[in-house]
Amino acid sequence: xxxxxxxxxxxxxxxxxxxxxxxxxxxxxxxxxxxxxxxxxxxxxxxxxxxxxxxxxxxxxxxxxxxxxxxxxxxxxxxxxxxxxxxxxxxxxxxxxxxxxxxxxxxxxxxxxxxxxxxxxxxxxxxxxxxxxxxxxxxxxxxxxxxxxxxxxxxxxxxxxxxxxxxxxxxxxxxxxxxxxxxxxxxxxxxxxxxxxxxxxxxxxxxxxxxxxxxxxxxxxxxxxxxxxxxxxxxxxxxxxxxxxxxxxxxxxxxxxxxxxxxxxxxxxxxxxxxxxxxxxxxxxxxxxxxxxxxxxxxxxxxxxxxxxxxxxxxxxxxxxxxxxxxxxxxxxxxxxxxxxxxxxxxxxxxxxxxxxxxxxxxxxxxxxxxxxxxxxxxxxxxxxxxxxxxxxxxxxxxxxxxxxxxxxxxxxxxxxxxxxxxxxxxxxxxxxxxxxxxx
Ligand SMILES: [Zn+2]
Numbered sequence: 001x002x003x004x005x006x007x008x009x010x011x012x013x014x015x016x017x018x019x020x021x022x023x024x025x026x027x028x029x030x031x032x033x034x035x036x037x038x039x040x041x042x043x044x045x046x047x048x049x050x051x052x053x054x055x056x057x058x059x060x061x062x063x064x065x066x067x068x069x070x071x072x073x074x075x076x077x078x079x080x081x082x083x084x085x086x087x088x089x090x091x092x093x094x095x096x097x098x099x100x101x102x103x104x105x106x107x108x109x110x111x112x113x114x115x116x117x118x119x120x121x122x123x124x125x126x127x128x129x130x131x132x133x134x135x136x137x138x139x140x141x142x143x144x145x146x147x148x149x150x151x152x153x154x155x156x157x158x159x160x161x162x163x164x165x166x167x168x169x170x171x172x173x174x175x176x177x178x179x180x181x182x183x184x185x186x187x188x189x190x191x192x193x194x195x196x197x198x199x200x201x202x203x204x205x206x207x208x209x210x211x212x213x214x215x216x217x218x219x220x221x222x223x224x225x226x227x228x229x230x231x232x233x234x235x236x237x238x239x240x241x242x243x244x245x246x247x248x249x250x251x252x253x254x255x256x257x258x259x260x261x262x263x264x265x266x267x268x269x270x271x272x273x274x275x276x277x278x279x280x281x282x283x284x285x286x287x288x289x290x291x292x293x294x295x296x297x298x299x300x301x302x303x304x305x306x307x308x309x310x311x312x313x314x315x316x317x318x319x320x321x322x323x324x325x326x327x328x329x330x331x332x333x334x335x336x337x338x339x340x341x342x343x344x345x346x347x348x349x350x351x352x353x354x355x356x357x358x359x360x361x362x363x364x365x366x367x368x369x370x371x372x373x374x375x376x377x378x379x380x381x382x383x384x385x386x387x388x389x390x391x392x393x394x395x396x397x398x399x400x401x402x403x404x405x406x407x408x409x410x411x412x413x414x415x416x417x418x419x420x421x422x423x424x425x426x427x428x429x430x431x432x433x434x435x436x437x438x439x440x
Contacts (some may be wrong), residue, residue: 112150126214
């Protein structure tokens with residue numbers, strides 16, 4: 001594998017003991033060989049490809065812990081009938097209509113556009129959750145092929161649900177298991193086992209999924225208590241809530257992603273803490289769907305590991321990290337909250353992704369994955385190891401990536417993705433979207 005030396009920048013290493021160093025990062029294939037001053041690295045970087053950061057900020061690539069690439073072509077689509085009054089109606093009148101109309105060929109532009117946005121914003125790992133009930137088989141391969149072509153680190157799963165009948169439910173299980181075998185062979189791919197949500201899954205289906213998950217040794221990726229209606233539905237069955245139901249039915253093994261958890265109880269947080277189940281917070285989506293605000297500060301204080309995703313709002317997870325901070329302030333009416341929690345959200349994402357990809361991600365240290373971003377960001381005040389989040393939340397969140405290296409390969413050069421023409425890509429997406437909207 002080739003070496004790349006990213007030099008002459010200001011390096012923020014991330015990780016549990018973050019450092020800020022003037023200098024750069026030496027990558028050797030998909031591994032960071034060294035982090036240090038230009039002088040130190042120059043001696044061991046003879047003959048390597050050089051990226052000159054020119055004083056810019058060098059940071060680890062960000063990880064988006066919950067995304068729906070399939071949502072791209074819904075942008076600007078008009079809905080028939082009266083506007084949805086609640087979350088279930090949003091699903092019924094928008095997302096469940098759109099996903100049923102998706103064909104495999106729609107998934108390519110639907111994935112390429114947000115994956116490009118991810119790279120250009122310094123997001124180097126995407127953990128996706130997919131649904132296309134009338135094009136289940138092979139759908140995860142189309143997404144993975146697109147991600148591999150673009151070079152980004154990518155995890156996906158198919159959301160199993162009873163809402164489209166037995167055959168499609170079974171096809172969803174098969175798609176998860178089939179893709180998991182492929183992902184196991186590719187270091188840039190990872191699989192989880194997707195479930196939609198407690199309220200669209202019968203006990204029998206969950207039982208079947210639990211057995212498949214155990215056999216395949218996969219973590220589950222599922223929406224949990226996004227709206228109150230999911231918790232109410234579970235309570236009708238005698239459970240404390242949606243998370244308690246999924247746990248009782250044995251479908252939340254260690255490492256699983258319980259997405260949202262807006263309407264969960266303290267007892268359910270205990271289950272998550274003791275069972276090693278991650279929560280993934282998606283603040284912008286929760287605000288957009290008017291479903292409430294998750295008690296992130298309380299969950300973190302009680303020992304739940306809470307990460308952060310975007311739920312299809314956009315690919316750039318920095319926007320949801322910032323939204324989590326602002327929503328947390330707003331919800332608690334306490335401006336002291338969310339500083340430590342923001343650090344915790346970012347670190348939990350690193351943990352989630354490192355577990356899935358079986359490699360340490362999100363940290364610039366020797367031996368970690370070579371996912372490195374040079375941001376068009378020149379700190380206007382001193383940046384040190386203690387105030388990175390001040391820079392991220394009030395400046396860096398809107399900086400574009402100038403160079404992006406994923407797994408030791410340079411994907412973004414001078415702010416552009418090699419071989420990617422945004423105008424042409426948008427034109428192709430527009431054609432597919434026009435045909436898709438007619439079928440919705
Ligand atoms: Zn989601």
